[in-house]
Amino acid sequence: MGENKLITDIFTQFQQNLDTDQQLRETIRQICKDIQQISREAVTVLQVIHHKEEGVLQACQKARQLFEDAKKGYTMLKEAVPWTDYYKYHDHWRVVTQQYCYLISLVIWLETGIMASNETVADILGINAEEQKEGFHLDIEDYLLGLLLLCTELSRLAVNSVTRGDYTKPQQISHFIMELNAGFRLLNLKNDHLRKRFDALKYDVKKIEEVVYDLSIRGLLPKTEPANIAEEDKTTETKSG
Incomplete structure (x- = not known):
């Protein structure tokens, strides 16, 4: 009992x-x-x-x-x-x-x-x-997944920026995403969900690369070298001569 x-x-x-x-x-x-x-x-x-x-x-x-x-x-x-x-x-x-x-x-x-x-x-x-x-x-994995969601949103922004005539933004986005992609490749990801989401990053990278490539062959990308730098180079050449 x-x-x-x-x-x-x-x-x-x-x-x-x-x-x-x-x-x-x-x-x-x-x-x-x-x-x-x-x-x-x-x-x-x-x-x-x-x-x-x-x-x-x-x-x-x-x-x-x-x-x-x-x-x-x-x-x-x-x-x-x-x-x-x-x-x-x-x-x-x-x-x-x-x-x-x-x-x-x-x-x-x-x-x-x-x-x-x-x-x-x-x-x-x-x-x-x-x-x-x-x-x-x-939690660090929540933060990393948030960054991967950011990449998807920015790849969408790259496409929409071109639609409204902004050809500078896709290049800016491309440089940023490439750096993030390189950073993620340094990680040895064990979490299955995080790993799968990272695997999807390559599609975001590909989309942005296609946008930048399309702008490039159309000659719509802004010049990366400012005019004042080019002028400085000419001045240097003149002095050397």
Whole structure:
């Protein structure tokens, strides 16, 4: 009788633990639902880049405002998720975090033409970078997948830029994607999903190469050598003579 009661007590505790876990998962789901809605708004705001050059900076500013709203959501996640249980619940925010890594990286590229570091992305979301790994943080694979999503978006932008008569942007995108591609090739990728997504990068590279090649044979690429450099060369030749 005593043994049966002990087993009952044990399984009662199990049920209490399951109930607590389920309540936490519901809380996490609701927070993730909210920050996912914000990410959709940011995607919509940034679609202007495919239609016109005007308004791109304003779209970036609006997206940054939305990132501030998302930051509040990530703060709530940090407070809700136990310090030791990050990977237990990681699947709940994994996809939306990859989306934010892509969106933030896109905004920074549009503003500066450079790659956003994982520290910068983590800071904008108000969480720790992967290197620190203290409780809630930005998983490095989520960040890398966000960069791969960025490559796909930029390959699309290269095509649409030509459509609206901007022949400089595809070349800029091509140089950036080539550098990213070289960087990814330095990695020994073990994650199956990340590896498959990286394999798809070659199609983005091919699309951009075709755009740049087409512009090249049509003679539409802007000259890479500024006129003032050419003049300096002529001056140097004259002095030498």
